[in-house]
Amino acid sequence: MIERxxxxxxxxxxxxxxxxxxRLEAERLVQIIPNKGPVVRRxxxxxxxxxxxxxxxxxxxxxxxxxxxxxxxxxxALEKCIHAMDQALVNEDEHRIRVAKNDFFECFMMGSGNFAxxxxxxxxxxxxxxxxxxxxxxPGRPTASIKDLMxxxxxxxxxxxxxxxxxxxxxxxxxxxxxxxxLAELESEPAKTPTRSKRRVQSSAET
Numbered sequence: 001m002i003e004r005x006x007x008x009x010x011x012x013x014x015x016x017x018x019x020x021x022x023r024l025e026a027e028r029l030v031q032i033i034p035n036k037g038p039v040v041r042r043x044x045x046x047x048x049x050x051x052x053x054x055x056x057x058x059x060x061x062x063x064x065x066x067x068x069x070x071x072x073x074x075x076x077a078l079e080k081c082i083h084a085m086d087q088a089l090v091n092e093d094e095h096r097i098r099v100a101k102n103d104f105f106e107c108f109m110m111g112s113g114n115f116a117x118x119x120x121x122x123x124x125x126x127x128x129x130x131x132x133x134x135x136x137x138x139p140g141r142p143t144a145s146i147k148d149l150m151x152x153x154x155x156x157x158x159x160x161x162x163x164x165x166x167x168x169x170x171x172x173x174x175x176x177x178x179x180x181x182x183l184a185e186l187e188s189e190p191a192k193t194p195t196r197s198k199r200r201v202q203s204s205a206e207t
Contacts (some may be wrong), residue, residue, distance in 0.1 A: 045187070050177055061114070062112035078104065127144060
């Protein structure tokens, strides 16, 4: 990703691109390499585990609060999200699976009744997004994931905060194994750095 190329592709000003890149860098989603440009930032294993612990803690809190305070309408919305995920899986529609999973976590966080939790989880999931793509390609994992989420739903329906907490921990522990395996693969690959195209060299000479 080169700044000028991003401007041309997105049809926006350099100021807008620079502001967006600064925000992504502040959120630790990209890394700006001097004289080369921005690249997607890779997490170390320790960084991943630290973020995962926080994510699990937030989801456990949300699950307990949802079981205690969530409305029947919110529970129904959560169930619809899981069914949408299941249908997308049957249709082998990866895009719809992602959309439905995002919708699920939005409903899940909103059901907690804590206004701060949705934003916190969005920020964490943005940094852990590589995990979602990798888990979809593990044989049997998407189906197992839906079963885990259905189990969580049942604990919320039963208004059992302790069981909901345990269901979140189990789901996250299983997902963490997949994510760590993918992270190990990424760490074994050489990091990609942006290259300057001929067009970029010419444009630089013109400015």
